Amino acid sequence: MGFITPRSGVRPSPLTHMRILGIESSCDDTSVALLDCSPAGCFVMREFTASQIEIHQKYGGVVPEIAGRMHAEKIVPLIEEILKNQPHPDAIAVTAGPGLITGLLVGVEAARALSYAWDIPLVRINHIEGHIFAPEINKDEKENRAKIIYPALALVVSGGHTEIIYIKKPGHHQKIGATVDDAAGECFDKVAKLLDLPYPGGPKISELARAGKTDAIDFPRPMLKDNSAKCGPVYNWNFSFSGLKTAALYWLQKNKLSEAPTASDFCASFEQAIVDVLIGKTIRAGKEFSPKTIILAGGVSANQKLRADLAAAIKNNFSETQFLVPAPAYCMDNAAMIAMAGYYHAVDKNFTKWQNIKADPNWELA
Numbered sequence: 001m002g003f004i005t006p007r008s009g010v011r012p013s014p015l016t017h018m019r020i021l022g023i024e025s026s027c028d029d030t031s032v033a034l035l036d037c038s039p040a041g042c043f044v045m046r047e048f049t050a051s052q053i054e055i056h057q058k059y060g061g062v063v064p065e066i067a068g069r070m071h072a073e074k075i076v077p078l079i080e081e082i083l084k085n086q087p088h089p090d091a092i093a094v095t096a097g098p099g100l101i102t103g104l105l106v107g108v109e110a111a112r113a114l115s116y117a118w119d120i121p122l123v124r125i126n127h128i129e130g131h132i133f134a135p136e137i138n139k140d141e142k143e144n145r146a147k148i149i150y151p152a153l154a155l156v157v158s159g160g161h162t163e164i165i166y167i168k169k170p171g172h173h174q175k176i177g178a179t180v181d182d183a184a185g186e187c188f189d190k191v192a193k194l195l196d197l198p199y200p201g202g203p204k205i206s207e208l209a210r211a212g213k214t215d216a217i218d219f220p221r222p223m224l225k226d227n228s229a230k231c232g233p234v235y236n237w238n239f240s241f242s243g244l245k246t247a248a249l250y251w252l253q254k255n256k257l258s259e260a261p262t263a264s265d266f267c268a269s270f271e272q273a274i275v276d277v278l279i280g281k282t283i284r285a286g287k288e289f290s291p292k293t294i295i296l297a298g299g300v301s302a303n304q305k306l307r308a309d310l311a312a313a314i315k316n317n318f319s320e321t322q323f324l325v326p327a328p329a330y331c332m333d334n335a336a337m338i339a340m341a342g343y344y345h346a347v348d349k350n351f352t353k354w355q356n357i358k359a360d361p362n363w364e365l366a
């Protein structure tokens, strides 16, 4: 396995300073990234992403068959482009699940082929673990972002997931909360659809919400105080968002958005209801687990209101807990986060042989 000259000029150990190729294709983005990693941190050398959003917008959501075909079209040109004039990477990290099987297969098979052809070690990465490490990604050599200090608590909120994960020490994940029905991002997307906003609706709702009043409509805060799950997985900090989605639907059937409340008021009130529930649960979990770091990650972590309100709540409730959130560019699905998580596995030599790697659409991190 080769290695490159480190920034310090000191000859590195090949397993602590390396360049990692990340591959992500679990949903509607084909993404590849090349990261330069060392114990000082990882920075992005290059990243290329082919988004399929415009195609799926016509259908109001991701169509798995179309997604698979698009990933298959894009993956080889993107890998060729990212490795142009570059030596082979030292390791390949690929998302093996959870996600759409049609997309996962494309990324995993590309990684398998490269690992075999170049004799480069392979790391299989859980997509959720990638999101958890996204706050550590440095956009370039100059940036020096804080690292996770353990124990840590991660609130992962995306279109497919709403989970609280307790990480006692690196690699020891314990899911302590999950949605019993819709994910928070899914709730944003479905309510956006009711408002005829294009997919994905989360960013559009939060854009409109900026000019609205958060207390214009009194939407419910489902399971804010209630820990017990009546259905679904039994965790102590469960969420439920389908009732909020239904409340939004009923409100729109009974009322008209006009002068007051405006569409902005509707969006601001709806967004605040989601934010209050996410924050309420995370702070209560924080009081029980006393983490040194609270991480907010996943596509919904791009939401400015959630970022600001959670930062304030952490400051008010915990004096010694650092709050980590990805730079906006690394909130949504991306390959840099997969390479970032891959670095820690590679340091631990936690490799998977190319003969054994498998895509697992239901892979549970914890």
Ligand code: KG4
Binding pocket: 027, 157, 158, 159, 160, 161, 184, 185, 186, 188, 189, 200, 201, 202, 203, 206, 298, 299, 300, 301, 302, 303, 304, 331, 332, 333
């Ligand atoms: O992590 P991600 O890119 O894909 C999944 O793994 O699901 O997350 C996409 C989700 C979508 O539901 C999208 O509406 C939501 O993240 N999202 C947002 C915002 N930006 C993206 N939701 C609320 N506010 C935002 N600013």
Ligand code: ZN
Binding pocket: 127, 131, 158, 298, 299, 332, 333
């Ligand atoms: Zn994601």
